[in-house]
Amino acid sequence: MLTISNLTAHYGAAQALFGIDMAVAAGQTVALVGANGAGKSTLLKCIMGLLKPSGGEILLDGKPVTGATPARMVRLGLAMSPEGREVFADLPVLENLQLGAIPLNLPKAEEKRRMDEVFARFPKLGQRRTQPAGTLSGGEQQMLAMGRALMARPRLLLLDEPSLGLAPIITDEIFAIIHQLARAGTTILVVEQNAARALSASDTAYLLAGGRIVEQGKSRDLLLDPALRAAFLGAASHDNPSASRLGAAGLTNIRLEKQPMQTDFMPAFASAEDLQAHQLKGLKWTVRHAYEGSPAYRAKLEAAGVTPDSIQSLDDLRRLPFTTTEDLRDGYPFPLKSVPFEQLVRVHASSGTTGKRKVLCYTQKDLDDWISMFARCYQTAGITPLDRVQIAVGYGVWTAGMGFQLGCERVGALAVPVGPGNIDMQIQFLLDFQSTVFCSTASMALLMAEEIHKRGIADRIAVKKIIYGSERSSRSMRKKISELFGGAELFDITGLTELYGPGAGIECPDHDCIHYWSDYYLLEILDPETLKPLPDGEWGEMVVTTLCKEGAPLIRYRTRDITRIIPGPCTCGSVMPRHSRIKGRSDDTIKFRGVNIYPSSIDTILSAVPGLGSEYQIHLTRGEGGRDNLRLVVERAEGVGASRAPEMAHEAVHQIKRQLMVSVDLDIVDYGSLPRSERKSQRVFDSRIQDEIV
Numbered sequence: 001m002l003t004i005s006n007l008t009a010h011y012g013a014a015q016a017l018f019g020i021d022m023a024v025a026a027g028q029t030v031a032l033v034g035a036n037g038a039g040k041s042t043l044l045k046c047i048m049g050l051l052k053p054s055g056g057e058i059l060l061d062g063k064p065v066t067g068a069t070p071a072r073m074v075r076l077g078l079a080m081s082p083e084g085r086e087v088f089a090d091l092p093v094l095e096n097l098q099l100g101a102i103p104l105n106l107p108k109a110e111e112k113r114r115m116d117e118v119f120a121r122f123p124k125l126g127q128r129r130t131q132p133a134g135t136l137s138g139g140e141q142q143m144l145a146m147g148r149a150l151m152a153r154p155r156l157l158l159l160d161e162p163s164l165g166l167a168p169i170i171t172d173e174i175f176a177i178i179h180q181l182a183r184a185g186t187t188i189l190v191v192e193q194n195a196a197r198a199l200s201a202s203d204t205a206y207l208l209a210g211g212r213i214v215e216q217g218k219s220r221d222l223l224l225d226p227a228l229r230a231a232f233l234g235a236a237s238h239d240n241p242s243a244s245r246l247g248a249a250g251l252t253n254i255r256l257e258k259q260p261m262q263t264d265f266m267p268a269f270a271s272a273e274d275l276q277a278h279q280l281k282g283l284k285w286t287v288r289h290a291y292e293g294s295p296a297y298r299a300k301l302e303a304a305g306v307t308p309d310s311i312q313s314l315d316d317l318r319r320l321p322f323t324t325t326e327d328l329r330d331g332y333p334f335p336l337k338s339v340p341f342e343q344l345v346r347v348h349a350s351s352g353t354t355g356k357r358k359v360l361c362y363t364q365k366d367l368d369d370w371i372s373m374f375a376r377c378y379q380t381a382g383i384t385p386l387d388r389v390q391i392a393v394g395y396g397v398w399t400a401g402m403g404f405q406l407g408c409e410r411v412g413a414l415a416v417p418v419g420p421g422n423i424d425m426q427i428q429f430l431l432d433f434q435s436t437v438f439c440s441t442a443s444m445a446l447l448m449a450e451e452i453h454k455r456g457i458a459d460r461i462a463v464k465k466i467i468y469g470s471e472r473s474s475r476s477m478r479k480k481i482s483e484l485f486g487g488a489e490l491f492d493i494t495g496l497t498e499l500y501g502p503g504a505g506i507e508c509p510d511h512d513c514i515h516y517w518s519d520y521y522l523l524e525i526l527d528p529e530t531l532k533p534l535p536d537g538e539w540g541e542m543v544v545t546t547l548c549k550e551g552a553p554l555i556r557y558r559t560r561d562i563t564r565i566i567p568g569p570c571t572c573g574s575v576m577p578r579h580s581r582i583k584g585r586s587d588d589t590i591k592f593r594g595v596n597i598y599p600s601s602i603d604t605i606l607s608a609v610p611g612l613g614s615e616y617q618i619h620l621t622r623g624e625g626g627r628d629n630l631r632l633v634v635e636r637a638e639g640v641g642a643s644r645a646p647e648m649a650h651e652a653v654h655q656i657k658r659q660l661m662v663s664v665d666l667d668i669v670d671y672g673s674l675p676r677s678e679r680k681s682q683r684v685f686d687s688r689i690q691d692e693i694v
C-alpha cells in the first residue's frame with residue numbers, strides 16, 4: 001500500500017532522515033520503534049505531508065505522493081493521530097471530532113454517522129461529547145485524537161506515540177483498541193518508544209536510530225532476538241531492577257518483568273545421522289530399561305525371543321513385540337511401570353468410558369521431557385511471552401490441562417486456566433483479559449465460535465491463534481471456527497495420554513502437516529490388519545516407541561490413530577519429520593457393505609459441497625434381510641435457505657457414491673439443530689451391533 005524509498009529529510013541544515021526504505025502492506029500493522037529523537041515522528045510527518053522530504057520518494061498504491069498536502073493525503077485515505085494528541089483544549093469533544101473530517105467535506109448526516117461510530121468504539125468520549133477537550137484525562141485525550149483520525153475512515157492510520165505519558169492500564173486499553181482496528185481491516189503504522197508494546201501489537205517492525213533504519217523484520221522475531229532484547233530493549237528483571245525503575249519513568253523502551261527465558265526448544269542435530277544415532281541409543285536404553293524394570297515387558301520380550309542385546313540397529317525395532325491398550329488395562333492400576341515407586345512423582349489417567357481407565361505414571365524427568373515437547377508445540381505455533389493463553393481443556397487427572405499449562409509457563413506466556421465448559425466465563429475472559437490464544441477441543445472451539453458470532457463480539461476479542469486437539473476436525477469445521485473467531489489461525493496438536501499427553505506434535509504455520517518430536521519417540525506406520533510396515537505416504541496405524549520415557553515406556557504401542565508419513569522437508573523450514581493430521585482411529589473405521597470407510601473421508605466430501613454446514617451425524621442401521629443402511633444427517637450452513645436442500649443432498653450423495661463407492665441416504669436439517677458438545681461430539685451412531693447381539 002505504502003512504499004518509501006531512499007527518503008531523506010532536513011530541519012534547516014540538520015539532516016533528520018537518511019535514506020529510509022520501508023513498505024507497509026495493506027491489512028498489516030507495522031511498528032516504527034526507536035528512542036526519542038531517532039526520527040520516527042519526522043518520518044510520519046513526511047508521509048502525512050506535514051513535512052516536505054528533501055529527497056527520495058513516497059508511493060501510495062504505486063502512485064507518487066511525495067510532498068502532497070495533508071488535506072490531499074486525508075482524501076487519499078490517510079489519517080494521523082499526532083504525538084501529544086494536539087486536541088483543541090477549549091473546543092468540546094464533538095467539535096474536535098468534526099475537525100478530522102474537514103478535508104472530506106462530508107454531508108451532515110454522514111458526519112453524524114461517523115461520529116456515532118467513534119462513540120461506539122470509545123464510549124467514554126460519547127459520555128463527554130459536550131465537555132471541552134482540555135478537561136479530559138490523558139487517556140481520553142488520546143482516544144479523542146484517535147477518534148478524530150477515524151472520522152476520515154482512513155485506510156492507513158498513522159499513530160504517533162499513542163502510549164506516551166499514559167498509565168500502563170490506559171496503555172492496555174489504547175492498544176486493545178488498536179488491535180480491534182487492525183482486525184477490522186485498517187492498515188496501521190504505529191510509532192512507539194515502548195518497543196515491547198509496539199512489537200507485540202504489530203506484524204512487522206522497523207527499528208530506527210539516528211535517522212536510519214537499523215533493523216527490520218517480523219515483529220515476533222525481533223522481540224525474541226536475544227541480542228536485541230539486551231541492547232535495544234534493556235530487559236528488566238529481579239536482578240536488574242534499575243531497568244524497571246527507568247521503565248516506570250518512561251526513560252527506557254521496555255519493561256519485561258519476566259526473567260530472560262529460553263526461546264528455542266528445538267533439538268540441535270547436525271545431520272540425519274546424528275538424529276539416528278540418538279534414536280538408536282534411546283531404543284537400546286528403552287528395551288533394556290523395560291526388560292530390567294517391568295516384569296510384564298520382560299515376559300513379552302522373552303516370548304518374542306528378544307533380549308536387550310538383540311537391539312543393534314534401528315531396524316531391530318521390527319523384532320519387538322507390540323504393546324496394546326489391553327496390556328495397559330491388564331496391568332491396572334500401574335501398567336508398564338518400569339521404575340520403583342519412590343521414583344514416581346505423578347499419575348495421569350485417560351477417560352475410561354469402557355473398562356478400566358488407562359493409568360500412566362511419570363518420573364520427574366518424564367514430566368520435564370513432556371513440558372519441553374509442549375514448549376516446542378507453542379514455539380511452532382509462534383506463541384511468545386507476550387501471549388495470553390486461555391486454556392479451556394480438562395484439568396485434573398487428564399493430561400490435557402496440565403500439559404497446556406506447564407508448556408505455557410515454560411515459554412513464558414500468561415496462562416488463563418479456565419478448564420472446559422463455562423461459556424459465559426470464557427467469553428468474559430476473552431473480552432476482559434484480551435486472551436490472544438485459545439486452547440480447547442475442536443468441538444469446544446466450534447461452540448465458542450458460534451457464541452462469539454451470536455453475541456457479535458468478534459471484533460472486540462483478541463484471539464489470533466487456536467490450538468486444539470484430541471479430536472478429528474473437518475476442513476469446513478476449521479474454516480468456520482477460524483472465521484467466527486475473527487480470522488484466527490488454527491493449530492491441530494497431537495498426543496495421547498500413553499505418550500506423555502498432548503504435545504507429541506503440532507501443525508506448523510504452513511498448515512499442511514503435523515511435525516512430531518522424533519528425538520523423543522519413534523513413529524511407524526503399519527497396516528492395521530497385517531501389522532506390516534507401509535511405505536511413506538500411505539495411510540495406516542501409528543505405532544510409537546518411546547526413547548527416554550522412564551515411568552511407563554512404550555514399546556511399539558498401537559495408538560489406533562490413522563495417519564501417514566509425509567516424506568521430505570517442510571516448506572516451513574522445520575527439520576522435524578512430519579505426518580498428516582490424524583484421519584481417524586483404526587477402531588472407528590465404519591465397515592459398511594464390505595467397504596471400510598473412515599469417518600474423515602465423509603468429512604472431506606461434505607466440506608466440499610457448498611451450502612452444507614460443518615455439523616453432521618452418521619447413522620448405521622440394519623434393515624430387514626440384514627441389509628445395512630447408512631444415513632447421513634447434515635446441517636445446512638448458517639443463512640442457507642431450505643429450498644437449496646434437494647440440490648445439496650443430490651450433490652453430496654453423488655460425490656459419496658463416486659468417491660467411496662457406496663450409496664447412502666442423506667437428510668438435510670436446519671442450521672444449529674444438531675447437538676453441540678464441549679467435549680468430543682459423537683458423530684457415528686451404529687445400531688447394527690445390537691442387532692447382531694439379538
Ligand code: ZN
Pocket residue numbers: 508509510513515570571572573574
Ligand atoms: Zn512445517
